[in-house]
Amino acid sequence: MNAREGFAGTGFQKAVLELTVNNHPGVMSHVAGLFARRAFNVEGILCMPMEDGQHSRIWLMVREDTRLAQMVKQVEKLEDVLEVSRHGADHKVFERLESFFGQ
Amino acid sequence: MQYSGAQLIVRLLEQQGITTVAGIPGGAALPLYDALSQSTIHHVLARHEQGAGFIAQGMARATGRAAVCIASSGPGATNLVTAIADAKLDSIPLVCITGQVPLSMIGTDAFQEVDTYGLSIPITKHNWLVRDVRELLTVIPEAFRIAESGRPGPVWIDVPKDVQNAVIDLAELPAPGKADSLPELDHAAIARAAEMINRAERPVLYLGGGVVASDAAAQAIMFAEQASLPTTMTLMGLGTLPTDHPLSLGMLGMHGARFTNYILNEADLLIVVGARFDDRAIGKAEKFCPDAGIIHIDIDESELDKIKKAHVGICGDVKQVLELLLPQVQVKLRETWLARMAELKEAHPLQMPDLDDPRSHYGLVRAVADQLDDEATITTDVGQHQMWVAQAYPLRRPRQWLTSGGLGTMGFGMPAAIGAALAERERTVVCFSGDGSIMMNIQELATAAEEGANIKIVLMDNQALGMVYQQQGMFYNERFHAVSYRRPTDFVALAKACGIRAVDLDTTDDPRALLADALQTPGPCLIHCSIDVQQRVYPMVPPGAANTEMIGG
Numbered sequence: 338m339n340a341r342e343g344f345a346g347t348g349f350q351k352a353v354l355e356l357t358v359n360n361h362p363g364v365m366s367h368v369a370g371l372f373a374r375r376a377f378n379v380e381g382i383l384c385m386p387m388e389d390g391q392h393s394r395i396w397l398m399v400r401e402d403t404r405l406a407q408m409v410k411q412v413e414k415l416e417d418v419l420e421v422s423r424h425g426a427d428h429k430v431f432e433r434l435e436s437f438f439g440q
Numbered sequence: 441m442q443y444s445g446a447q448l449i450v451r452l453l454e455q456q457g458i459t460t461v462a463g464i465p466g467g468a469a470l471p472l473y474d475a476l477s478q479s480t481i482h483h484v485l486a487r488h489e490q491g492a493g494f495i496a497q498g499m500a501r502a503t504g505r506a507a508v509c510i511a512s513s514g515p516g517a518t519n520l521v522t523a524i525a526d527a528k529l530d531s532i533p534l535v536c537i538t539g540q541v542p543l544s545m546i547g548t549d550a551f552q553e554v555d556t557y558g559l560s561i562p563i564t565k566h567n568w569l570v571r572d573v574r575e576l577l578t579v580i581p582e583a584f585r586i587a588e589s590g591r592p593g594p595v596w597i598d599v600p601k602d603v604q605n606a607v608i609d610l611a612e613l614p615a616p617g618k619a620d621s622l623p624e625l626d627h628a629a630i631a632r633a634a635e636m637i638n639r640a641e642r643p644v645l646y647l648g649g650g651v652v653a654s655d656a657a658a659q660a661i662m663f664a665e666q667a668s669l670p671t672t673m674t675l676m677g678l679g680t681l682p683t684d685h686p687l688s689l690g691m692l693g694m695h696g697a698r699f700t701n702y703i704l705n706e707a708d709l710l711i712v713v714g715a716r717f718d719d720r721a722i723g724k725a726e727k728f729c730p731d732a733g734i735i736h737i738d739i740d741e742s743e744l745d746k747i748k749k750a751h752v753g754i755c756g757d758v759k760q761v762l763e764l765l766l767p768q769v770q771v772k773l774r775e776t777w778l779a780r781m782a783e784l785k786e787a788h789p790l791q792m793p794d795l796d797d798p799r800s801h802y803g804l805v806r807a808v809a810d811q812l813d814d815e816a817t818i819t820t821d822v823g824q825h826q827m828w829v830a831q832a833y834p835l836r837r838p839r840q841w842l843t844s845g846g847l848g849t850m851g852f853g854m855p856a857a858i859g860a861a862l863a864e865r866e867r868t869v870v871c872f873s874g875d876g877s878i879m880m881n882i883q884e885l886a887t888a889a890e891e892g893a894n895i896k897i898v899l900m901d902n903q904a905l906g907m908v909y910q911q912q913g914m915f916y917n918e919r920f921h922a923v924s925y926r927r928p929t930d931f932v933a934l935a936k937a938c939g940i941r942a943v944d945l946d947t948t949d950d951p952r953a954l955l956a957d958a959l960q961t962p963g964p965c966l967i968h969c970s971i972d973v974q975q976r977v978y979p980m981v982p983p984g985a986a987n988t989e990m991i992g993g
Contacts, residue, residue, distance in 0.1 A: 363561075363567075366558065367561055406745070407746055410741055411742050414740075416565075416586060
């Protein structure tokens with residue numbers, strides 16, 4: 338499946354979320370837990386520390402459904418999440434990774 | 441000055457103004473308890489960690505300030521989980537501190553090791569596993585800041601034993617944590633809200649626990665009076681508008697009065713203040729107030745548009761928003777609408793049979809109220825008795841009413857009453873309970889006796905799980921199962937065994953006199969009264985139905 342397309346056969350479009358978070362063990366659990374509890378489909382997760390070492394960036398590829406706005410508000414409430422921005426499915430970050438997830 | 445991690449925690453709690461904590465020690469919390477032994481902080485030794493959690497909740501709910509509970513690792517931590525989850529759902533500020541096995545042993549399935557950090561993620565506002573003693577300098581003040589900021593809630597700090605023992609040199613302590621400043625307000629949205637209110641013909645005001653949390657009851661009453669707003673309250677909002685106020689509709693929803701749910705159904709505007717459209721309050725969401733525009737005011741932005749789309753959503757402290765709204769809202773006597781309210785109230789009032797019999801369910805609630813003034817604090821457990829008290833007790837003061845709303849935890853009432861009584865020693869604290877609920881934290885009778893807490897447990901005993909009995913009767917063709925206790929428990933003897941005075945309204949010739957004596961004599965007391973298991977809480981909206989589809993009442 339190509340990152341830019343919708344989820345195959347579901348009619349849903351994708352969105353990419355970019356989170357700036359405090360870099361410490363546990364942040365991923367907080368973020369992943371919010372999505373898991375609501376059975377909100379997360380197709381892709383990327384996380385790397387940022388240059389300062391104090392912060393990390395988390396990229397999430399998610400379904401663009403009616404609950405996404407509420408989901409983003411819940412993520413913004415997390416103490417360790419400093420910033421959330423929402424991008425369209427055409428964002429390059431996951432596309433460039435596709436070669437690592439081939440056959 | 442040199443501190444161990446444990447001493448530093450205690451010092452920072454003292455600096456934070458904490459004078460009472462509730463907890464139970466254990467292996468991984470021994471350094472913390474050693475440090476507490478050298479402090480002026482009063483430690484309430486609960487008999488079960490869940491009791492400690494609810495004692496802290498009682499303190500926090502009565503005062504509005506963050507309260508502290510402490511436990512050891514493993515079972516100490518897991519036993520706290522229910523009380524912390526309860527605080528999360530009702531937005532109660534708590535700081536929970538647990539001991540943990542030493543850092544090097546975490547993840548090895550060491551004795552009394554559990555993943556406290558992982559367990560506490562979904563039931564707290566924020567949580568920490570402290571990996572270095574220096575982190576305590578930021579974590580403890582942050583814990584209080586987060587617990588008390590915005591929408592309040594519980595936080596959890598897990599501290600490994602070696603971090604408690606580690607030594608740190610400090611020239612000075614960090615400043616105590618305090619709540620963040622209030623969020624910026626959208627003045628244009630407030631103006632739009634005022635316009636909608638001024639234009640509305642059939643507005644209803646809907647107050648929730650956020651009004652209590654932001655200390656905005658006075659503003660809410662002024663607002664209701666100025667704009668002639670019939671006003672309903674959620675379970676958490678009871679006490680903000682006195683029940684006997686002419687504009688009061690009482691509680692809405694599953695066990696609200698018929699007239700209350702009918703008036704809501706006719707509203708053309710709903711002004712929701714510090715409430716979250718809980719399913720027990722609104723019934724089937726699509727059918728709730730079908731003709732009404734919605735103004736939703738809440739400090740938690742994620743509540744706006746969560747269940748019902750608001751026409752005007754205002755994120756902010758409800759007290760501030762109401763203060764800004766007041767001068768923009770026209771003074772208006774909505775005669776037609778108030779007449780309609782009176783008409784519906786007359787036609788469909790709350791039915792309270794046997795109100796004059798102090799040995800009936802409603803009558804007992806009213807007889808207790810007759811003996812007390814508004815200074816008394818009322819806690820409840822969860823079930824039929826909770827709804828009867830919510831319907832029938834004349835609540836007139838914010839923070840007068842402490843109940844487990846969101847999580848609906850049986851076992852909440854008695855330890856919460858102990859906490860409330862310790863936080864405000866001048867008050868009489870009444871805990872209404874049932875024979876199902878009281879058994880879930882019955883061990884705290886011993887704590888109440890030890891502390892001499894001025895609590896009065898009014899125990900409605902129907903020898904059954906009454907609310908389950910009611911629902912099996914109504915919705916499961918009376919296939920009663922696992923719901924009645926086959927042999928009676930002697931609660932009077934049980935209370936006495938724990939060192940608490942107990943009286944039995946069943947066996948007296950003058951129940952009112954005995955009740956008066958029990959309520960007026962300082963110190964803990966259990967008041968037992970048998971009630972009829974066939975009595976139901978009416979009206980009742982079946983789960984999943986619209987609020988207008990009430991049964992009974």
